[in-house]
Amino acid sequence: MKDGFFMACHDCDLLHRIPAISEGMTASCCRCGALLVKPKRDSLERTLALAITGLILLVMANSFPFLGFKIQGQVRHTLLLTGIQQFYTSGMPWLAVLVLFTTVIAPLTQLLALIYVLLPLEFNRRSPGMFHIFRWMQRIQPWSMMEVFMVGLLVSMVKLAKMAQILPDVALFCFMALIFVLAACLAALDPHQVWEHWEN
Amino acid sequence: MSPSALTAKTVSLVSCTVCHLLIRKHTRTADSLGQCPRCGATLHSRKRNSIVRTWALILAAFMFYIPANLIPITKITSLGVVQTDTIMSGVIYFIATGMWPLALIIFVASIFVPLLKLFILTFLVISVQRRSNWRPKDRTRLYRLTEAIGRWSMVDIFAVTILVALVHMGAIANIEAQKGVLFFAAVVVITMFAAMSFDPRLIWDTKEPEDACEYPA
Numbered sequence: 083m084k085d086g087f088f089m090a091c092h093d094c095d096l097l098h099r100i101p102a103i104s105e106g107m108t109a110s111c112c113r114c115g116a117l118l119v120k121p122k123r124d125s126l127e128r129t130l131a132l133a134i135t136g137l138i139l140l141v142m143a144n145s146f147p148f149l150g151f152k153i154q155g156q157v158r159h160t161l162l163l164t165g166i167q168q169f170y171t172s173g174m175p176w177l178a179v180l181v182l183f184t185t186v187i188a189p190l191t192q193l194l195a196l197i198y199v200l201l202p203l204e205f206n207r208r209s210p211g212m213f214h215i216f217r218w219m220q221r222i223q224p225w226s227m228m229e230v231f232m233v234g235l236l237v238s239m240v241k242l243a244k245m246a247q248i249l250p251d252v253a254l255f256c257f258m259a260l261i262f263v264l265a266a267c268l269a270a271l272d273p274h275q276v277w278e279h280w281e282n
Numbered sequence: 283m284s285p286s287a288l289t290a291k292t293v294s295l296v297s298c299t300v301c302h303l304l305i306r307k308h309t310r311t312a313d314s315l316g317q318c319p320r321c322g323a324t325l326h327s328r329k330r331n332s333i334v335r336t337w338a339l340i341l342a343a344f345m346f347y348i349p350a351n352l353i354p355i356t357k358i359t360s361l362g363v364v365q366t367d368t369i370m371s372g373v374i375y376f377i378a379t380g381m382w383p384l385a386l387i388i389f390v391a392s393i394f395v396p397l398l399k400l401f402i403l404t405f406l407v408i409s410v411q412r413r414s415n416w417r418p419k420d421r422t423r424l425y426r427l428t429e430a431i432g433r434w435s436m437v438d439i440f441a442v443t444i445l446v447a448l449v450h451m452g453a454i455a456n457i458e459a460q461k462g463v464l465f466f467a468a469v470v471v472i473t474m475f476a477a478m479s480f481d482p483r484l485i486w487d488t489k490e491p492e493d494a495c496e497y498p499a
Contacts, residue, residue, distance in 0.1 A: 088304055090290035090297035093422050094486040097288045097295070114422040114486070151448040153455055158448065165447030172446075174459060180467055181443050184436065217300045217321040224474065227433050227440075233387065234440025240384055241376075241441070242448065245360075245455065277301045280320045 091116050125272040126200050132267035133196040139260040140190055143253045150249030151242070162186070162253065188226035189264060195219035196267070199276060208279065216276055223268070228261050289486070296325050329481040336407050339476035343400055346468045351393070353462035356442055360455045368462060369393060369438060391437040392466070399428045399473050403480060410484045418485050425482045432477055435470045439463060 089100050091111035100109050100119055109119040122128075147159040162185065169178035199216050202209045209215075239248050290297045294307045298318040305325060307315060315325040329335075354366035367375070369392045376385035402424050409421060442459050449457040 089302055090295065090304060092297065092299065092302060093426070093482045094418070095289040095291055095297065095483040096486070097290055097293070114419050114482075116422070116426075149444070149448060151451075153451060156451060156454065158451060160447045165443035165445075168446045168450065169443070169459060172458060174464060177439070177459070177464055177467055180471065181439065185440070213301070213321045217323055220300055224429075224433065224478075227436050230433055230436045231440045233391075233434075234437045235444055237384055237387060237437060237441040238444040238448070240381060241445070244379075245449075248448075273301070277303070277320060280303075 089118060091118060119274055120272065121274070122270060122272045125270055125275050126203055128270040129196060129267055130200040130204060132263055132270060133193050133200065136189075136260060136263045136267055137193045137197065139256045139263060140186075140193060143256040143260055144186060146253040146256070147251040148253040148257070149239075150251055151246055152249060153246035157249070159251065162257070184225055184227040185231050188222050189228055189260075191222055192219055192226055193264075193267075196271070203276070203279060213277075213280065216273075220273065226264075228257075228264055232258070232261055289483075291327050291483075291487070296327050298323055298325060299329070328483055328487075329479060332479055332481040332484060333407055333411060335479040336403060336476050339472050339479060340400055340403050340407070343396070343469050343472040343476060346465050346472065347396060347400070350462060350465035350469050353465060354460040355438070355462040355466065356445065357458045357460055358449075358456070359453075359458075361453065366460065369466065372438075388438060388441075391434050395431050395435050396469050396473055399432055399477070402428050403473075403476055406480060406485070413488045415488055421485050422482050425477075425480065425485070428477045432470070432474045435473075439467055439470070 086099060086101050088097060090097050091114060093116040094111060094114040096111060096113045098109070098111065098118060103109055103119065103121060105121045105123045107121070108117060110117055144162050146161075148162050148164075149160055151158045151160070163182075166178045166182045166186075169175070169181065195215050196219060198209055199212045199219070202212070242248055290304060296305045296307050296315055297303070298305065298321060300323040301318060301321040303318060303320045305315075305318065307327070315327065317323065318325055351369055354368050355372070356367045358365045358367070369388070373385050373389045373393070376382065376388065406421060406425060409416065442463055445457045446459050449455050
């Protein structure tokens with residue numbers, strides 16, 4: 083990290099001169115307490131590794147059966163996308179769009195954008211438009227709701243447990259792993275390290 | 283760190299909301315400051331029309347909140363018996379069957395959090411309009427809270443998504459989503475946009491610059 087730069091707090095606009103801070107330390111706003119900078123060790127490498135892992139898991143989670151539902155000898159297998167398709171065909175296309183966006187498109191875009199930006203940086207190259215893409219990646223973040231989906235899944239499984247037998251399938255395990263990988267991936271990311279490549 | 287008593291705005295700098303680059307303000311027009319040279323985001327010293335937009339979204343969300351809670355969200359058909367559920371009747375069902383942790387999750391995520399968020403935002407907007415000086419640090423914390431908890435209201439929508447996907451077995455058992463889910467989804471999305479359109483820096487704009495604290499070295 084280059085030593086000393088100016089930065090305004092994103093929550094209260096107070097100007098700070100941020101000195102060179104080492105990994106593991108944080109700089110917070112002295113007035114409102116917002117986290118300003120938090121350098122992380124091997125941030126780019128770790129984020130990239132986890133993003134690639136996440137992408138593989140996301141593809142698997144959406145390709146294989148997700149849950150099975152057994153009632154009176156009949157078994158129904160579903161994909162993650164089945165419910166979305168159900169919304170669409172039952173006249174609620176906007177709901178289908180919302181669920182599709184928050185559980186598939188947003189996480190997928192995030193992971194692809196991270197790989198697109200970070201992989202060339204690893205070889206000291208810059209991909210075209212990387213700053214614009216990285217900006218969109220940050221914008222989309224609040225809409226990526228995999229961990230919320232997991233809680234929704236838990237609720238529905240408990241609700242159905244009395245009615246029928248629930249059979250967890252391959253994709254469910256991919257999905258559970260994906261939540262942790264995605265959380266770790268974003269926790270490892272230090273956006274400032276990416277933005278710093280602008281001047282060099 | 284050197285003590286700083288200035289905000290970016292007072293010294294004619296603009297902080298990019300996305301990448302936090304500080305840019306000298308070229309006073310071309312009052313409204314538009316152009317794009318961030320680094321990330322391309324549109325620059326604003328403060329989010330545009332923050333108060334008006336946030337008010338509009340808060341009111342819209344309050345309006346949708348009522349049908350979201352009154353109209354059924356699911357219709358369960360099982361061997362000829364039809365049962366419709368609203369959000370609250372789902373909570374009551376879980377309490378009645380002794381699954382109170384789940385009842386609590388649904389109640390907090392679907393009923394309590396959206397309301398709490400709307401009341402906090404209303405309070406923040408009013409306090410900014412009245413140029414209040416009351417505990418700005420705590421008000422900023424409240425804002426961060428509303429930003430963080432909003433997404434968890436989606437739990438019920440995702441639960442319904444899985445229910446309609448799994449329980450689709452004709453006469454034996456069938457669950458269909460009802461219009462209430464649409465209103466509820468609207469509440470969640472609108473409150474998320476409301477939180478995004480509010481600018482916490484407005485809370486601090488009433489402060490005099492010399493109120494700023496000393497930063498320990």
